[in-house]
Amino acid sequence: MATTIWVWVAAFFTLAILSFLYKDNPFYRIAESVYVGSSAAYMLLFLWSFDVKPKMIDAWVKGSTTDRLILIIPITLSIFMLMRFIPKLRWISRWAIAFTVGMGAGLGVAGLLQGFVVPQIKGTIVPLWIANNFKQTINNWIIVLGTLTTISYFFFSRKHTGVFGKFSRTGVMFIMIAFGATFGFTIMARVSLLIGRLYFLLHDWLGLI
Amino acid sequence: MKREIPMIITFVSGMAIIIALFVPHPPFGRVEETFNNWYIIISGFTMILGLNSLLGHNLDKVKRKAEGWPYSLTLILSFFITLIWGIVSTIRTGHIFASTSTFRNYYYTYVFVPLQSTMFALLAFFIASAAYRAFRARTVNATLLLVTASIIMLTQVPKGETVMAPVLGVAALLAVWKLMSEFESAASWTAGLPYLLLSIAIVAVYLPIVEVLRTQTTAVNDWIMNVLQMGAKRGIWLGIALGGIAMGLRIIFGIEKSYLT
Amino acid sequence: MKFFEKLAKIDRRIIFVILAITIISPFLFNLTFKLTPLEESKRAFNFINSLPEGSTVIISIDYDASSMPELQPMLEAVLRHIFSRNLRVILLGHWAAGVPLGQQALEKIASEYGKVYGEDFVVLGYRPGLQAVIINMGKNIHATFDNVDYEGTPLSKLPMMSNIKTYEDVACVFGFEAGNVGEMWIQFANARYGVKVLLGCTGVVAPDLFQYRQSGQLVAIVSGLRGAADYERLAKHEAFASYGMTAQTFAHVLIVAFIIIGNIGYIFTQSKKRRSS
Numbered sequence: 001m002a003t004t005i006w007v008w009v010a011a012f013f014t015l016a017i018l019s020f021l022y023k024d025n026p027f028y029r030i031a032e033s034v035y036v037g038s039s040a041a042y043m044l045l046f047l048w049s050f051d052v053k054p055k056m057i058d059a060w061v062k063g064s065t066t067d068r069l070i071l072i073i074p075i076t077l078s079i080f081m082l083m084r085f086i087p088k089l090r091w092i093s094r095w096a097i098a099f100t101v102g103m104g105a106g107l108g109v110a111g112l113l114q115g116f117v118v119p120q121i122k123g124t125i126v127p128l129w130i131a132n133n134f135k136q137t138i139n140n141w142i143i144v145l146g147t148l149t150t151i152s153y154f155f156f157s158r159k160h161t162g163v164f165g166k167f168s169r170t171g172v173m174f175i176m177i178a179f180g181a182t183f184g185f186t187i188m189a190r191v192s193l194l195i196g197r198l199y200f201l202l203h204d205w206l207g208l209i
Numbered sequence: 210m211k212r213e214i215p216m217i218i219t220f221v222s223g224m225a226i227i228i229a230l231f232v233p234h235p236p237f238g239r240v241e242e243t244f245n246n247w248y249i250i251i252s253g254f255t256m257i258l259g260l261n262s263l264l265g266h267n268l269d270k271v272k273r274k275a276e277g278w279p280y281s282l283t284l285i286l287s288f289f290i291t292l293i294w295g296i297v298s299t300i301r302t303g304h305i306f307a308s309t310s311t312f313r314n315y316y317y318t319y320v321f322v323p324l325q326s327t328m329f330a331l332l333a334f335f336i337a338s339a340a341y342r343a344f345r346a347r348t349v350n351a352t353l354l355l356v357t358a359s360i361i362m363l364t365q366v367p368k369g370e371t372v373m374a375p376v377l378g379v380a381a382l383l384a385v386w387k388l389m390s391e392f393e394s395a396a397s398w399t400a401g402l403p404y405l406l407l408s409i410a411i412v413a414v415y416l417p418i419v420e421v422l423r424t425q426t427t428a429v430n431d432w433i434m435n436v437l438q439m440g441a442k443r444g445i446w447l448g449i450a451l452g453g454i455a456m457g458l459r460i461i462f463g464i465e466k467s468y469l470t
Numbered sequence: 471m472k473f474f475e476k477l478a479k480i481d482r483r484i485i486f487v488i489l490a491i492t493i494i495s496p497f498l499f500n501l502t503f504k505l506t507p508l509e510e511s512k513r514a515f516n517f518i519n520s521l522p523e524g525s526t527v528i529i530s531i532d533y534d535a536s537s538m539p540e541l542q543p544m545l546e547a548v549l550r551h552i553f554s555r556n557l558r559v560i561l562l563g564h565w566a567a568g569v570p571l572g573q574q575a576l577e578k579i580a581s582e583y584g585k586v587y588g589e590d591f592v593v594l595g596y597r598p599g600l601q602a603v604i605i606n607m608g609k610n611i612h613a614t615f616d617n618v619d620y621e622g623t624p625l626s627k628l629p630m631m632s633n634i635k636t637y638e639d640v641a642c643v644f645g646f647e648a649g650n651v652g653e654m655w656i657q658f659a660n661a662r663y664g665v666k667v668l669l670g671c672t673g674v675v676a677p678d679l680f681q682y683r684q685s686g687q688l689v690a691i692v693s694g695l696r697g698a699a700d701y702e703r704l705a706k707h708e709a710f711a712s713y714g715m716t717a718q719t720f721a722h723v724l725i726v727a728f729i730i731i732g733n734i735g736y737i738f739t740q741s742k743k744r745r746s747s
Binding site: 238241242244245246248249250252253256303304306307308313317318321322323324325326328329330333334336337338340341342344345346355358359362363365366367368369372376379380383386387390394426427428430431434435438439442443446 | 478480482485486489503504505506507508509510534535536537538539566567569570571573574577595597598599602603605606609610614620621622677678680681683684694696699715716718719721722723724725726728729730731732733734736737741744
């Protein structure tokens with residue numbers, strides 16, 4: 001019985017959001033407000049359950065003296081972060097933000113270098129002639145040409161004229177094909193989401209299918 | 210000092226991570242692990258940085274009885290109801306997502322999930338409407354985009370290949386028509402010749418292409434994704450990656466400071 | 471050519487209704503099309519199929535309800551395959567709002583196969599900090615999650631976890647992705663520690679990942695509802711994704727038809743303009 005009522009609640013919210021397709025209306029606005037308000041609370045609860053409690057409180061309780069001494073730093077920085085909410089002490093929050101920004105930048109550089117730039121360049125260095133494998137030869141040519149012409153299109157320190165211009169214009173064609181593929185996949189994804197919601201209404205709520 | 214200390218913190222933390230990448234041995238590996246652990250703790254708090262302004266803004270609207278204030282009130286009420294529910298659930302079951310938690314089994318499943326997923330399902334309608342109004346084969350490049358998108362859409366679904374012949378047929382007819390009108394209005398016969406040749410080429414490859422798409426649908430899909438479109442994606446992402454690395458280094462070395470304002 | 475001009479001015483709400491009816495009708499008439507799995511989906515399936523019994527797979531929930539219809543059925547299909555082959559699962563996630571979805575799917579499929587918590591599967595939950603979590607897991611999974619599972623049970627009390635300390639003790643990471651977390655798994659777990667990575671992605675994310683496949687950094691990409699349906703078929707348990715794909719065919723044909731009609735109208739009006747000028 002409880003589940004039935006809750007399915008109706010879910011159906012109400014689903015229809016309320018869908019009603020936006022007709023036009024903006026109070027039902028949609030209510031559903032939107034509930035969504036924004038409750039997800040903010042959800043994030044707060046999440047922070048408690050997966051960060052504050054296990055990584056601060058429990059770690060403090062279970063930790064040795066050294067553990068606790070080390071733990072003081074991140075706990076202090078986390079409290080600094082919350083100083084953002086107090087206008088007079090707002091500047092202290094920059095210390096915490098500076099740490100997250102520095103870490104983010106360091107992690108970004110490390111990941112992109114080791115995990116993207118180097119292996120991707122390696123991946124582009126492929127043999128352009130493979131004996132007895134015509135198909136792979138052609139594929140390798142397409143991959144190398146696609147990559148190089150695309151990069152040349154984004155190379156702005158040289159005028160796109162003459163041979164270089166032709167090269168970069170080929171790049172645009174590859175880019176368009178790539179965007180076309182992304183576009184096709186995006187339509188597929190959006191339609192799937194709608195199928196999911198309509199299936200919920202027909203199956204879980206109305207029981208028609 | 211209000212600027213220097215944060216810049217030093219940024220430099221030290223960022224450099225520690227980069228050094229640890231090249232020298233993973235002690236003490237750098239250990240420093241990296243510790244810094245990562247701190248980052249795990251602190252970065253969680255960035256999730257709630259917007260909370261203050263969200264609640265403050267809406268509370269203010271309710272106080273002033275500004276237009277749409279009942280919605281702001283709904284927002285604030287749902288924030289507190291959800292919060293209290295979550296706290297009660299946590300106390301009763303030990304964890305907010307315990308398998309017996311009513312917060313997970315009712316609030317999350319029947320309120321949060323339908324709201325969030327329906328928000329995104331709306332996009333299907335808008336993309337369909339855009340397909341009808343906005344996607345025009347104005348240039349050769351736009352045509353390439355549309356044809357690739359259509360082939361991908363039809364090879365991604367079962368039985369999609371059955372409509373491949375008419376779809377590509379109409380596309381080819383439109384292309385030939387456009388090319389022929391260019392041929393007609395060309396200044397001289399030689400200037401128009403490429404249009405004529407291209408039209409003939411389109412007619413000539415139509416049947417073989419349709420046949421390949423119809424009989425080897427999954428192989429064609431695999432080839433487009435893994436070969437034809439992949440090079441351009443790699444090129445684009447290499448550009449973005451190099452830009453990202455440059456930006457990261459600028460931040461670490463204190464050249465980029467916008468995060469301090 | 472008044473017809474095409476009129477056609478171009480159809481109210482968008484009529485288009486919305488047509489799309490909704492198109493999607494609903496195959497469900498109402500119980501239409502299903504058989505599909506041949508895509509090569510990419512087969513690669514993922516074959517890889518999981520080749521793992522020795524008892525191996526552990528890390529499942530990462532990096533999506534939330536906004537892409538649930540695509541990734542939830544995919545996750546269930548993959549879990550069915552994993553459990554039917556007596557592999558073990560460690561579930562964690564990097565998207566705060568999605569972790570419970572992963573948990574619910576895991577509990578459901580595990581009970582179908584009579585699997586026991588702590589012996590056959592463990593839920594580690596979530597920690598903020600994405601890349602930092604992925605790197606530290608390579609050094610010590612237990613310490614990264616503070617030696618507890620999501621509910622606070624010590625990992626030392628869960629028998630399955632006694633042999634699993636780092637990535638070296640797991641067979642692969644199978645990430646379910648609606649954003650860039652999949653790339654983080656590749657850039658940190660694979661590049662640094664050599665873990666095999668497979669990704670199940672939404673259609674929006676998938677096309678940007680194929681370069682990792684060619685460079686050998688990624689085993690396979692299962693993409694969108696189609697990938698989910700492929701996996702259901704390969705694992706011989708057809709469910710929502712397989713039924714949904716028929717509606718997907720109808721919707722795609724409709725949208726392609728929209729694009730064509732729109733373009734016919736466009737070209738007619740263009741040539742008319744040219745003639746009159």
